């Protein structure tokens with residue numbers, strides 16, 4: 001049996017402002033930094049340790065990993081930064097307030113943009129200054145690999161290869177791993193791991209900074225999964241994430 005830990009980054013400045021973030025590289029708030037440390041404390045208390053860490057190329061996930069590993073005295077750990085674990089690109093919504101967008105376009109439309117499997121938000125214009133074309137961290141990618149918007153299905157199409165090419169082989173070789181990533185890149189991964197249908201994935205929300213343990217069998221199929229920590233607080237946080245896209 002293998003055990004892996006998935007974790008969404010702690011609260012970011014744009015989580016606090018309730019803005020669509022996607023590939024925008026915003027930092028953690030003080031609360032987010034504290035959540036990362038608290039996650040490390042919980043993992044240490046529960047007897048976890050790791051051999052290898054995976055994260056995205058976005059600082060809110062990277063800094064969360066740093067805080068967690070620091071708390072576990074594991075800052076020396078090898079870390080793989082993979083752009084394929086980035087948040088889902090939120091297209092032209094990036095930067096807009098979620099509740100204001102719901103007031104303008106309706107809660108239903110915002111739910112479709114946030115949670116539907118295959119309807120992407122409007123794309124950024126190629127000349128929009130918010131595109132990632134000239135960002136050096138994506139210099140190794142072909143232009144067509146850099147999204148202008150994504151639905152969850154598009155995110156699945158990059159997260160699953162990251163799993164198959166690098167993460168799954170590392171787990172099979174016996175490495176104990178932690179993945180620090182994002183709400184929707186983790187929804188993509190969990191959809192694949194748990195075989196969640198396109199319709200049911202709409203209901204899956206991930207709270208900030210809470211370690212989610214997956215126990216996997218020899219074929220890397222989930223045996224069970226559970227959040228560490230205060231279960232009531234986690235349920236409240238899940239509800240709060242679901243409500244972020246409502247006008248009231």
Ligand SMILES: O=C(O)[C@H](O)COP(=O)(O)O
Pocket residue numbers: 019020021022087090114182183184241244245
């Ligand atoms: O990119 C974002 O705005 C968030 O990190 C995830 O947002 P969501 O819960 O609205 O999809």
